Amino acid sequence: MTHVVVIGGGISGLAAAERLASFAGLESGARVTLLESDTRLGGVIQTQRSDGMLLESGPDVILAAKPAGIAMIERLGLADRIRTTRPEAKGSSILERGRLLPIPDGMSGVVPTKVRPFVSTKLLSWPAKIRVGAEYLLPPRAMGGDESVESFIVRRLGREMYERLIEPLMSGIFAGDGSQLSINATFPQLVALEREHRGLVRGMLATRRRQAGSAAPARPTGLVSLENGLGELTGALERRLSSNNNIIIRKTARVQRLTRDSAGAFDATLASGEAVHADAVIFAMPAHAASALARDLDGELARELSEISYASTVTVNIAFRAADVPTPLRGTGYTVPRIQGRPVLACTFVSSKFAGRAPADVALFRAFLGGAGRSEFASRSDDDIVSIVRAELHEVLGVAAEPRLVQINRFERVMAQYNLGHLERVARIDRRVATMPGLALAGNGYRGVGIPDCIASGQRAADAVLAVLAARASVRASVPLPVAS
Ligand SMILES: Cc1cc2nc3c(=O)[nH]c(=O)nc-3n(C[C@H](O)[C@H](O)[C@H](O)COP(=O)(O)OP(=O)(O)OC[C@H]3O[C@@H](n4cnc5c(N)ncnc54)[C@H](O)[C@@H]3O)c2cc1C
Numbered sequence: 001m002t003h004v005v006v007i008g009g010g011i012s013g014l015a016a017a018e019r020l021a022s023f024a025g026l027e028s029g030a031r032v033t034l035l036e037s038d039t040r041l042g043g044v045i046q047t048q049r050s051d052g053m054l055l056e057s058g059p060d061v062i063l064a065a066k067p068a069g070i071a072m073i074e075r076l077g078l079a080d081r082i083r084t085t086r087p088e089a090k091g092s093s094i095l096e097r098g099r100l101l102p103i104p105d106g107m108s109g110v111v112p113t114k115v116r117p118f119v120s121t122k123l124l125s126w127p128a129k130i131r132v133g134a135e136y137l138l139p140p141r142a143m144g145g146d147e148s149v150e151s152f153i154v155r156r157l158g159r160e161m162y163e164r165l166i167e168p169l170m171s172g173i174f175a176g177d178g179s180q181l182s183i184n185a186t187f188p189q190l191v192a193l194e195r196e197h198r199g200l201v202r203g204m205l206a207t208r209r210r211q212a213g214s215a216a217p218a219r220p221t222g223l224v225s226l227e228n229g230l231g232e233l234t235g236a237l238e239r240r241l242s243s244n245n246n247i248i249i250r251k252t253a254r255v256q257r258l259t260r261d262s263a264g265a266f267d268a269t270l271a272s273g274e275a276v277h278a279d280a281v282i283f284a285m286p287a288h289a290a291s292a293l294a295r296d297l298d299g300e301l302a303r304e305l306s307e308i309s310y311a312s313t314v315t316v317n318i319a320f321r322a323a324d325v326p327t328p329l330r331g332t333g334y335t336v337p338r339i340q341g342r343p344v345l346a347c348t349f350v351s352s353k354f355a356g357r358a359p360a361d362v363a364l365f366r367a368f369l370g371g372a373g374r375s376e377f378a379s380r381s382d383d384d385i386v387s388i389v390r391a392e393l394h395e396v397l398g399v400a401a402e403p404r405l406v407q408i409n410r411f412e413r414v415m416a417q418y419n420l421g422h423l424e425r426v427a428r429i430d431r432r433v434a435t436m437p438g439l440a441l442a443g444n445g446y447r448g449v450g451i452p453d454c455i456a457s458g459q460r461a462a463d464a465v466l467a468v469l470a471a472r473a474s475v476r477a478s479v480p481l482p483v484a485s
Contacts, residue, residue, distance in 0.1 A: 002030035002469055005268055005278035007255045007293065009036030010043020011451055012442040013284030014237040015072065015458030021244050023466055030469070032247045033276065035268065037254035041238050044414050045451075047231025050405060053358045054229050055317045056366070057409035059451055060348070061085075061223035062230070066452035068459070073226070076236040081226045085332060089352045093334040094123055094168050095342070095396060100334050103165070110153065110166050110190060111135075111204040123164050131158035136201045140194045146420050149186060150178040156200050168335035172346055174449065175313050175371030175415045177338070185418035185426075225354060230451070258293045264438055279472075280438035280465040284458060286310055287445030288413060297439070301432035304425055308445045310413035312375035316389045317350070317407040319364045324401035329363065334396075344392040345371050362404065367392065372417055378410045416445045440464040 004020055006013045013034060020032045034041075044058035062069040073079060093100040104121040106114030112132070119129060135156050141147070147155075149170060153162040167178050174181060184191055193203030226232040241247045254271040258281065261267070266278045283290040291305035333348035350357050350364040358364040367389045370377040377385070385408055393399040426446050433439055440461035444454050 002473075003278050004030065004032045004280045004282070004465055004469070005266070005276060006032065006034045006282045006284055007268065008043070008284035008289070008443070009034055009038070009041040009249070009251070010284065010443070010454070011045055011234065012444070012454040012458040013043075013282070014041060014234060014241070015068075015455040016282045016284055016442050016462045017241050017247060017458075018072075018237060019459045019462035020466065021241060021247055023462075030246065033278075034241065034247065034249045035253040035255055035270070035276070036249070036251050037271075039251050041249070041251070042231060042234035044411055045230045045234050046409070047229035048407075050407065051319075053317075053319060053362065053364055053405065054356070055407055056229050056350075057315060057317070057407070058411065059230055060350075060366070061225055062451050064222055064224050066450060066456075068455040069452035070224070072237075072455055073233060076233070076240060078226060078232065078236055081228070081232060082224050083227055083354060083356075084222055084224050085353050086355055089332050089349070091331040093331055094165065095334050095336045095340070096123060096164065098395065100330070100396065102331065103169070107165070107169070109204070110157065110169075110187075111200045113204060113208065124160055128158055128160035128164075132161050133201075135199055138199055140198050146182050146184050146423070148179050148420060149181040149183050152183040152190065153178070156194065163337055163339050167339075168337045168346075171338060171371065172335050174417065175311050175345060175368070176417050177372040180372065180417065180419045182418050182420045182422045185422035227356070255293060257296060259296050260436060260439075264436070266438070280440070280469060282440045282442055282458075282461045282465060284442040284461070286413060286443060287416065290441060290443070290445070297436060298432055301429065304429050304432065305445070307425065308422070309372075309417045309419060310445075311370065311372040311415040311417055312378035312410070312412045313368060313370035313415055314377050314380075314385060314411070315409045316367045316369070316385060317364065317405065317409075318367065318386075318389055318393070318403050319358060319362050319405040320399055320401055320403055322351075322361050322363045324399060325363045326398040327396075329397075333365075342392070343369055343374075343377065343388045345369060347392070347396075364405075365393065371415070375413075378412050382408055416449050418449075437468045438465065
């Protein structure tokens with residue numbers, strides 16, 4: 001009986017298993033086993049309830065513009081559970097010399113799309129604003145090749161725009177260092193704008209002209225969550241998979257070693273010593289964890305995987321009586337430019353961002369610490385972390401009261417950093433993987449870190465494995481497994 005093993009039960013592995021289940025409908029007798037080392041599924045997606053509050057430890061939103069997330073929500077029958085951010089909590093701010101300055105309206109990407117809010121923002125000096133306007137006249141870069149996010153944005157829009165506005169906006173996604181991140185791997189759409197339209201402002205204007213008059217999207221837009229947080233998504237996926245007799249979910253099942261025999265089949269050895277035989281395997285975990293499992297398969301693949309670096313991060317949910325917060329909370333929160341060297345990277349005003357996350361008399365915040373080059377925060381003591389966050393909220397929002405709730409979450413080596421040369425490395429990895437039919441990779445280490453990207457990665461990996469199994473089945477002239485369309 002054909003057996004596919006998915007290693008890792010985060011959103012990537014769950015998406016892979018869901019895709020396998022929908023094709024492996026498994027009249028042909030194939031089975032899928034999902035092996036997860038933890039006691040729970042979901043990976044970094046973790047939602048809890050405490051003291052009348054809904055607490056997200058890891059991600060809290062899905063970008064609706066990337067279709068894989070919303071499509072999965074709809075498939076699981078959760079469309080009516082989608083919650084958008086509160087309309088009154090519009091925009092967010094940047095911390096500039098101790099003051100919260102709103103990000104100008106119309107800054108959805110890196111180029112301002114509305115003139116008046118951009119011209120009047122206090123975040124930038126006049127020369128910096130003029131420099132952004134002058135981008136229209138700059139020729140595109142002559143040579144190809146990779147470039148850092150910092151170099152690209154400074155070259156096109158000027159240093160002040162990068163340091164004060166773009167870097168904090170971008171670091172919210174990667175918790176990364178813009179001088180190391182690859183523009184080609186992180187924001188290829190910007191590179192395409194420069195290449196195809198000779199500049200970002202020109203590209204933005206052309207895009208707006210194209211979009212003008214097109215019908216409003218029927219699906220939700222912006223950043224969304226579910227009524228009970230993102231844990232509702234992974235919970236629904238788990239239920240869907242558990243109800244399929246051909247899928248076995250095993251928790252506390254850490255895979256320690258993986259080997260491949262001369263016939264191309266795999267043997268996974270669990271920490272318990274048990275061996276699990278598989279015709280195909282999907283790694284759905286951070287690249288460094290995949291590297292450890294690839295060691296006995298292909299040393300070169302293991303080395304390439306190990307070179308994708310990961311940052312650690314800490315999130316702190318912290319709640320106060322609303323009456324103890326003297327500063328009005330405008331927007332969804334704020335981010336902090338890296339040049340300021342402050343320990344807190346960003347802070348979300350959770351109870352302002354989403355309705356129903358905390359009782360009406362409570363202000364719930366979520367602070368982020370760590371990120372690239374600052375991963376040591378993950379090893380700080382709880383007391384240290386709480387003092388840092390309380391000092392931040394005191395200084396920025398004037399909150400001096402005792403918190404009503406504190407919840408600290410440490411995420412070690414979970415935020416993939418797409419550093420310079422990332423795309424070339426991923427291409428080399430793909431070539432090594434292709435030499436082992438039946439092996440496929442999913443996760444946030446390769447082609448996108450957001451939840452929709454991870455879902456798409458799991459689906460791609462499942463499709464690759466199904467194609468190999470179908471080809472093998474047709475060679476054996478037995479009943480073929482359907483191949484994904
Ligand atoms: C704090 C934080 C905030 C974020 N915010 C957002 C956001 O708002 N929106 C967004 O779109 N994205 C966000 N992201 C990114 C996104 O959440 C992640 O990229 C994505 O969830 C990763 O999913 P994954 O399944 O690839 O990996 P993971 O969630 O890391 O899951 C991998 C799983 O594999 C298991 N595993 C590892 N090794 C083994 C082994 N040997 N055997 C068995 N199991 C193993 C692990 O236990 C884990 O459960 C955030 C990430 C973090 C950390």
